[in-house]
Amino acid sequence: MSNIKVENLTKKFEAATAVDGISFSVGPGEVFGFLGPNGAGKSTTINILCTLLSATSGRAEVAGFDCASSPDEVRQAIGIIFQDPTLDNGLTAYENLLFHAYLYDLDRVTARRRIAEVLALxxxxxxxxxxxxxxxxxxxxxxxxxxxxLHYPKVLFMDEPTLGLDPQSRNMIWEFIRTLKADTGITIFMTTHYLEEAESCDRVAIIDLGKVIAIGSPAELKAGLRGDTIRLVAKDNDALAAEVRERFGMDAKVSEGAVTLTVERGEEFLPALIKTIRAEITSVNLTKPSLNDVFLALTGKSIRDEEADPNNVMRAMARSSKKRGH
Ligand SMILES: Nc1ncnc2c1ncn2[C@@H]1O[C@H](COP(=O)(O)OP(=O)(O)O)[C@@H](O)[C@H]1O
Ligand SMILES: [Mg+2]
Structure with missing residues (x-):
């Protein structure tokens, strides 16, 4: 039994394939995170699931209803929090909720009771x-x-729910999410490009260039890395990488101004490495696996840097158009 079921879902816009044949399912009571850099296809996927966009091909089912053939039933079963705020600033909090209650045909008494409930929550x-x-x-x-x-949805969709919020508000929202899950057993589907946020989900799908490239609990995804990440910076990173490959037979990657390698028990390996290597190392860093490392291992780039560097977005776009044969 699953509350969200997606099979081979594809969405093509004129200029780009935003979602490229993805499949996954989400069970009742799960907090499921869609993690990926800007432009990965997260909002497009969520909009298809919420029946606001139609898919080019493939299937999406929410709360047992097909998003394409039963959009009204899907809409009754879901709650949506969009990436960009959609409140009416000229109304009070109460009035905003009341307006929504009318849209969902709640009678006056029910509306009043539920508004009090959710405001308290x-x-x-x-x-x-x-x-x-x-x-x-x-x-x-x-x-x-x-x-x-307000209308007791079975599935709550949240597109970047904590985007731009300060850490305190972010924590508070996560407290609500956990309370909600414990109290109501609601299924939550959220997108994020915050790694910390993804760590709090029960399961995560990592999405890049419209494709799901990994899926599992944060622990499972990190276990797949089998080891710690060592980041080394040298005067000549290419020479260092070549030396590591030659002497240790390891897969050393040069990216983002550093040489990275994955090893088990990094703290034991590091001293041996430094003793042996001839290249002049200027910086050494050892980290236990994070979801960013999972992303890095799979794509050769980091979610964080992608965000900060517009050139990476351009490169990603060039890659995806090359793939489509333009
Ligand atoms: N309405 C649209 N028309 C054309 N292209 C779009 C549209 N919406 C999104 N895209 C493109 O699809 C890709 C995925 O966008 P989006 O789903 O918004 O990504 P994310 O939410 O992960 O940042 C991007 O390349 C974006 O420019
Ligand atoms: Mg988005």
């Missing part, structure tokens, strides 16, 4: 009569989560 009861215009980013996000829960 996100800790905004005291601010319910304030104009949303006066809310901080974190408060607006909490109100949007409250709104998404």
């Amino acid at each position: 996100v800790d905004l009861t005291a601010r319910k009569d304030d104009l949303v215009r006066k809310f901080s980013g974190g408060m607006k996000r909490r109100l949007e989560i409250a709104r998404g829960l």
Whole structure:
């Protein structure tokens, strides 16, 4: 039994294949994260699942209903929190919720009860009569989560729910997510490009250039790396990498101004490495596996740097258009 089932889903826009034949399923009560850099295809996937976009090919099913043939049933079963805020700033928190309740045909009594419930859940009861215009980013996000829960959805979709929020608001939202999961058993599907956020999910699909390149619990994904990451910087990184390959028979990669290699028990290997190597090393760094390392191992680039460096986005676009034969 799964609450979300996606088979070979593809979405082509004129200029790009945003989603490229992905498949996965999400069970009841799971917090499932879609992790990937900007432009990976996360929002496109979520929009198809929410019936806001139609797929080019493949199938998507939510709460047992087909997204293409039964969009109304799907919409009744889901709550959505979009990447960009969609609250009415000119209304109070309460009015925003009431408007949503009308859209979902809740009667007056039910609406009043549920609005009180969700406001309490996100800790905004005291601010319910304030104009949303006066809310901080974190408060607006909490109100949007409250709104998404008003009609008791089976599946809650959140597109980058904590994007741009300060760490405190981010933590608070994660507390709500955990409470929700424990109290209601709701399925949560969220996209993120924050690694810390993905670490908190039950399972994660890593998406890049429209493809799911790995899927599993954070622990499973990291276990696949079998080891620690050693980052070395030398005057001549290419020469260092060549030396490591030659002397240790290891797969040393040069990227982002450093040589990286994966070893088991890095702390034992590192002293031997440094003693043996002739190249002049200027910096040494040992880290236990993170989801970023999983991404790095699979794609040769880092989620974080992709975000910071627009050239990487350009390169990614060039790669994907080359692949399509342009
Ligand atoms: N409506 C659209 N028309 C054309 N291209 C789009 C549209 N929406 C998204 N894309 C493209 O599809 C790719 C994936 O975008 P998106 O799903 O928004 O990625 P993410 O949410 O992971 O950042 C990008 O290359 C983006 O430019
Ligand atoms: Mg997006």
